[in-house]
Amino acid sequence: MSLESVVVMGGGVAGFATARELRARGHTGRLAIIDPEGLPYDRPPLSKQYLMGTQDAARLAFEPAEWFAAHGIEVVHGTAAALDPAAGRVTLEDGTTTDAGAVVLAPGAAARRLDIPGADHPGVLELRTRADADRLRPHLRPGARIVVVGGGLIGAEAASAALALGATVDLVEPVDPPLVPVVGPDLARRLHAMHAERGIRVHGSVPVAITPPEAASPSLSTPSDGVRPAGGASPGVVPGPRRVLLADGTALEADAVLVGIGIVPRTALAEAAGLAVEDGILVDAAGRTSHPRVFAVGDAARTRLADGTLLRRAEHWEAALNSGTTAAAALLGQAPPAHGAPWFWSDRHGVHVEGVGRMAGAGTHVVRVEGGVPVAAFLVDDGGRLTGCAAVDGGLTVRAARRIIDRGIPVDPAQLVDPSVPLKKLAR
Known part of the structure; x- marks a missing residue:
């Protein structure tokens, strides 16, 4: 597969991370990002700082336009209408076409709609x-x-x-x-x-x-x-x-x-192009789709392991970013970057929530309580290994939990529950 040129279709965090990582890893060929909104920008602040009016549109941008120019990344303001995987050709709605040695699909997801009378009202x-x-x-x-x-x-x-x-x-x-x-x-x-x-x-x-x-x-x-x-x-x-x-x-x-009842992966373009799709664009662990010229990253991608196991789509910001950096490495034939346990964050009513790892499935839930309210929760498997942690205003706890999970350090549930035991002590 020639990497004289790469076209990334989508300017969310996954598409941007792919392009940025390609340049950081030494790709010197043509590199373009096609997005219907133009300059790539970050989405999480939309329901937080941007909605509150404390962050403006300029600060949403991952980088200013000058950064893309300096790194030789072309930003195309347009919407893809068709993809020809064999030719590596992308056709936009205005009829223009662009060819690439490799295409990275990063279309993201659409909001799930209500299916009730009146749901199509503009309000x-x-x-x-x-x-x-x-x-x-x-x-x-x-x-x-x-x-x-x-x-x-x-x-x-x-x-x-x-x-x-x-x-x-x-x-x-x-x-x-x-x-x-x-x-x-x-x-x-x-x-x-x-x-x-x-x-x-x-x-x-x-x-x-x-x-x-x-x-x-x-x-x-x-x-x-x-x-x-x-x-x-x-x-x-x-x-x-x-x-x-x-x-x-x-x-x-x-x-x-x-x-706000969930999202639906945007797969129409991939389906029309003949790529394998099942509640997401199917990819391997490196982001490769069923066509060797095409990769997929972000919310729209769904990993199928070598043994055929289909994983759930990851819908958090960091997972999208990691999928982009992983695909970039694979495109260049380089070793994939190491990623820690999956992490997310959210904000509501003046408190900050973070979580890492897996908090569902087999295992024992234990809770740390301070001042009569739960401040952190953990899931420990039958072998005494921490699989997940979530905390309210507990960023240090979650970071320590991530180290424990990534290193496979055995934990004592009694120490997890005890608020006098700093989790970073257990991560050593």
Whole structure:
């Protein structure tokens, strides 16, 4: 396979990491990133700092335009319409084509949609891109009524931001508590309880319909004094749905609805190109797809091991970054980089959550409690090895846990539980 040129299709963290790593590892040929949004930028701040207005669009960029020029990385503002793996040819929606010795697919994932009446209303929003955040931000204001569907990481972060910006928030989540497979049951209960403790109304149900705004709703008109009542639309904001109906009979008034119920990998381009797909673009441990000229990285990729085992898709930021650096090494025929146990982070209501490793499956859950509340949770396998850890405002604990997991250090569950024992002591 010629590496005179490489085209990376997608400018999220996985695509950017692939391009950056190729240059860092010595690739001197043509290198291009094609993305419908142009300059590659980071996504996690969209539901945190960017949504809150504490980080602007310029600071979302992984690097300024000058960096890409200095490193000889062409950024193409466009959308791929077709891929010919045999020829290494990518065709964009505007009809232009580009050829490459290797193609790296990094299309990411789309937000999962509600399949109920009214879900296609323009006031029903999602949060995957900067444009999505820009559509949501004007709705987050004092007096606005926001319904968030989904209590996972994105839903919880957005609900927290909406509340902090003065909106009235209803959170709809049928699982009580969500995130048990990610942080364990004890921390999951603590994190989910934070919503109600801070004034968010939590509903353990599911939406069944969303009604459109009434033709002449008084709440959508501006009174003569120029002051809009609570729930009224701000200038330039699409009026939101009037009501979200839940399966338990509850009706929630809403100026905007944010849906955060998971993601769907973008595989259409790969399928049309004849690549193997099964809830993701199938790749080997190095990111190679079923065609030797094409690799896939990030949220859209799903690893199939040499024995045929299909792993779950990894949907966290660091996993996407690692998949890009691994693919870059494989493209250059170099040894893959070493990666530690998978790690993630999230923020809500002023607390920081981190997790590492596996917190679901076989093993024993143990919990560290301080001041009467769980601050860290661990999963220990039957052989006394730590497989996972999650913590609230416990970055040092999680970093130490990662060293323990990566080194396979045996642990005593009694010491994990004891708040007087620093985890870094166990990592030595």
